[in-house]
Amino acid sequence: QVQVVESGGGLVQAGGSLRLSCAASGPTFRGNAMGWFRQAPGKERELVTAINWLQTRTYEDSVKGRFTIPRDNARNTVYLQMGDLQPEDTAVYYCAAARGQGLGYTADAYDYWGQGTQVTVSS
Numbered sequence: 001q002v003q004v005v006e007s008g009g010g011l012v013q014a015g016g017s018l019r020l021s022c023a024a025s026g027p028t029f030r031g032n033a034m035g036w037f038r039q040a041p042g043k044e045r046e047l048v049t050a051i052n053w054l055q056t057r058t059y060e061d062s063v064k065g066r067f068t069i070p071r072d073n074a075r076n077t078v079y080l081q082m083g084d085l086q087p088e089d090t091a092v093y094y095c096a097a098a099r100g101q102g103l104g105y106t107a108d109a110y111d112y113w114g115q116g117t118q119v120t121v122s123s
Contacts, residue, residue, distance in 0.1 A: 002026040002112040006095045009117030012085055016121070020080040022095030022114060029076060033098035035110060036069065036080045038091035038119075045094070045107055051078060052103045062088075085121045092116040 008020035024034065035050030049059045049069045057069055068081045080093065094117075096110035104110055 002029045002032065002097050004095050004097050004112050004114040006093070006114040006117050008080075009093065009119050011120045011122065014086055014121055014123050016085050017081070017083045018085060018119060019082065020093055020095070020117060020119075022078050022080075024076045024078075024097045024112070026112075029097065031073065031101055032112075033101055033103050033109075034071070034078045035096050035098065035104060036078075037094045037096060037107060037110075038089075039094070039116075040088075040091040043091075047105060047107070048093070049080065050098075050103055050105070053101050056103055058103060058105065082119070085119075087121050087123045089119065090121050091119060093119050 031053035033052040036048045039045040051057045051069045066084045071078045095114040097112040098104040099111045
C-alpha cells in the first residue's frame with residue numbers, strides 16, 4: 001500500500017505564487033510516477049502535471065511556463081510550484097501516485113490519492 005500526503009495550498013492574489021508538497025510512503029512504493037490533478041466546481045478532475053522516476057514530465061497546456069513539478073527521489077516527494085496564478089487556477093488540487101513507474105496521463109493510471117488541498121486565486 002502507498003500513502004500520499006499533501007501540504008500547502010491557500011488563498012493567493014492573481015499573479016502570485018504558491019507551492020504544494022506531496023510525500024509518498026509505503027512498502028510498495030518503488031519510484032512510482034506521481035502527478036498533480038485539480039478539480040474545479042462543476043468540472044471534471046484534470047491532470048495538471050506528472051513526473052516519473054527518470055524526471056520525465058508532462059504539463060497541461062494552460063500551466064506550461066507557469067507551473068513546475070520538482071521531484072526529490074531520495075525523499076519520495078514531489079512539489080507543485082505554481083507561478084503567475086490566475087483565478088481560473090482555483091480548484092482543489094490532488095497529489096497521486098501511479099500504479100507503476102510509467103508516466104500516467106489520466107486519472108485511471110493513479111491508484112493512490114491524497115486528500116486534496118484547496119487553492120483559491122482572487123482577482
